[in-house]
Amino acid sequence: MLNIFKKLWCFIRHVSGDDAYEQYLKHHAEFHQATVDAPPALSRKAFFKLWQDSKWKGINRCC
Amino acid sequence: MMMNQNIKTILWVAVAFLGAFAVAGIALNRGESINALWLITAAVCIYAIGYRFYAAWIAAKVLVIDETRATPAERLDNGRDFVPTNKWVVFGHHFAAIAGPGPLIGPTLAAQFGYLPGTLWILIGAVLGGAVQDMVTLFFSTRRNGRSLGQMARDEIGVVGGSAALIGTFLIMIILIAVLGLVVVNAMKHSPWATSTVAATIPIAMIVGVYMRNIRPGRVLEASIIGVVLLLLSVGLGGWVDHHETLRPLFDHDGLPLAYAIILYGFAAAVLPVWLLLAPRDYLSTFMKLGTILLLAIAIIILRPEIHMPAVTQFVDGTGPIFGGKLFPFVFITIACGAISGFHALIASGTTPKLLGNERDIRMIGYGGMLLESFVAIMAMIAATVLEPGVFFAINSPAGVVGKEAVDAVAKINSWGFAVTVEQMQQLASDMGETTLFSRTGGAPSLAVGMASIFGSAFGKELLALWYHFAIMFEAIFILTTLDAGTRVGRFMLQDLLGNFNKKLGETSYTPSVILTSSIVVVGWGYFLYIGVIDPNGGVNILWPLFGIANQMLAAIALCVATGILVKSGKLRYAWVTGLPLVWLVIITTTAAYEKIFSADVRVGFFAAANDMSSKLALGLLPPEKAAVAPQLIFNQHLDAYLTLFFVVVLWVVILDMLRLCLRYLSGKPVLKLSEVPHEPSRLVEHWVRD
Secondary structure (H helix, E strand, O other), X not given: OHHHHHHHHHHHHHHHOOXXXXXXXXXXXXXXXXXXXXXXXXXXXXXXXXXXXXXXXXXXXXX | OHHHHHHHHHHHHHHHHHHHHHHHHHHHOOOOOEEHHHHHHHHXXXXXXXXXXXXXXXXXXXXXXXXXXXXXXXHOOOOOOOOOEOHHHHHHHHHHHHOOOHHHHHHHHHHHHOHHHHHHHHHHHHHHHHHHHHHHHHHHHHOOOOOOHHHHHHHXXXXXXXXXXXXXXXXXXXXXXXXXXXXXXXXXXXXXXXXXXXXXXXXXXXXXXXXXXXXOOOOHHHHHHHHHHHHHHHHHHHHHHHOOOOOHHHHOOOHHHHHHHHHHHHHHHHHOOOOOOXXXXXXXXXXXXXXXXXXXXXXXXXXXOEEOOOOOOHHHHOOOOOOXXXXXXXXXXXXXXXXXXXXXXXXHOOOHHHOEOOHHHHHHHHHHHHHHHHHHHHHHHHHHHOOOHHHHHHHHOOHHHHOOOHHHHHHHHHHOOOOOOHHHHHHHHHHOOOOOOOOOOOOHHHHHHHHXXXXXXXXXXXXXXXXXXXXXXXXXXXXXXXXXXXXXXHHHHHHHHHHOOOOHHHOOOOHHHHHHHHHHHHHHHHHHHHHHHHOOOOOHXXXXXXXXXXXXXXXXXXXXXXXXXXXXXXXXXXXXXXXXXXXXXXXXXXXXXXXXXXOOOOOOOHHHHHHHHHHHHHHOOOOHHHHHHHHHHHHHHHHHHHHHHXXXXXXXXXHHHHHHHHHHHHOXXXXXXOOOOOOOEOHHHHHHHHO
8 A cells, every 4th residue: 555655646746747856866876977077967956947947938828 | 450450440441430420419419418528439539530640641641751761860960950860769858848728618619509619720720731731731841950930931932922931920829818918807807816826936937947047957857846835825825815905906906007017028128038937837837737728637537527618509690698700611710729820830839840750750749739639639529518508608609799788798698698697707707707708708717617617526625715726826827938939039039030130139048129029029018918808799709710711821821832842742632732732721711701701690790889989980880998998999890800900901912822822833834942951861760770
């Protein structure tokens, strides 16, 4: 039962973008750690700024 | 296995029979009333069959979806805008993006024809048209690195098609925002409760924005929960303001000052950084939207309300009070969102293809997302038609048609054969915590009354006024989100265009350019909003059909692009999948445009209305308050006529261009090459197989 709630909570966090930073860190560790001159991961604040700004560049709301 | 297959077949045959039975039930019923559950049953069965068979067939045979092919999200993964995402998450984002206030307003207005025509169009239009458009556009954009509709039109058809899509998008945005603004103004007019609640949503969004950006960066859920609680409190607080002697007058206004306030607000929202207002409000509106739609569905299922509107009213002859024009083509223009909406093609070729992890999810997200939106439209239709028809027409008929005084309006509505009394309307207004509900054209108030009475019956009658203002706030919040987002997008498009002439003006962070382009966009929709407010016939009757024509034109352009690509890919025999809805859209938009321009009926034809008003003005037949605004209205009618003409010309240019391309291809002459990105095997699928 607890497991179901946990899964549901993870899903809600994922849908709403609440865990976007954690996902980004995972992506960063996976793809950018190999190279020597890889840029360090962004801070939570800096990442959120970039994420939010790029989200609102194009048409993303409709009638 | 064989057994299983048989059970499945029997199940689907049962669904088909149940659906056919429900449709026959609602179509042939001529009794007193019919239960709303019939509409829900018909809808669910039709959607299930469309999704299981038609969409699956399109995915397998027409588009030939390839699960092993890497999507742009995988190939171009940058952890930010291109990210392979869980399909339910993409579905959530896609649905939140496509479902705006449109599917709530259109069906409410179209209910003047009775519940049947609108319902059938919503169901058939979505399954054969709208959902197909969304799905194929999503597919083609996914195969082209998530390119936008305008870019695809340019790459596949030519410069003409590309420019047409771009101009069309811009103009739709202007008209859409104006008409949505008008709906909010009509809901807030002389309603301190509604006005104060809607006003409170602005600082609440800002609090949420600051919280998400600075106090607890990225904590989207925490911030949203705080915001939703504050919003609910603001609904209650509005009731307190309504009874407060000194605060009440501060929020009690005519339409015009409210329109100016919205125009100013729109400008501020376009210039302010997104994180402060737009982004946080979008979170709130998405949560409210999902919550309310779910609540409404539950309430309808618990309550099983009776529909009181006749299946078909006498207004199919074109004499309807809410908007003029016959059933054909105007029901198809009035209900765009919910049946087929061109705007969706912009979303399906925007963010969504950049998140898609695998092509096999295209059916669920593209086709399924549209079905859910269509279902929202069905619920709006139910909420509008559970009202007594007399009450429905009293709320929605503009003062210019039924008269300003309650007694006149009631007499007029009674003369149409719909029972309603002044006392009944007074009682209803006081139940809802309003002074009057007459002539609140636009759909939001009647939908709110419908929702309030459904919620009230399901969850307690004492709270009717709270439910009503909750519903108004709920609609206003995402109308304002569309207004902000639309103004901003219009600004970006304009800056993009100006950037071709002057590099500096094209920079999105260059302040003079931001102010200039935002002003142009705001003045554009502000003008139509202003005219709508001063128009004694309510303005919605002019603006909504114009929006419908524009939106269907954009859908036709999207279907043109899709049909062109199908033909060029050597799939001529499947071209009817997009070609058929395209032909239908061309027929309805062209007929509607023709009637709006040339009809001699003053309630339909723009020129007829302008000429009628000029001759009355010249003869001094107009009362002074009408005479004062007549010149502006006459100018506007002319402008609207030319705008409609422009839409239809653009549409035909794109169609002829597409046909020229198809003929060239079929006769073996060279055409623009398909811009599909070459196949690259998906590593995600390999991982999955190896695991």
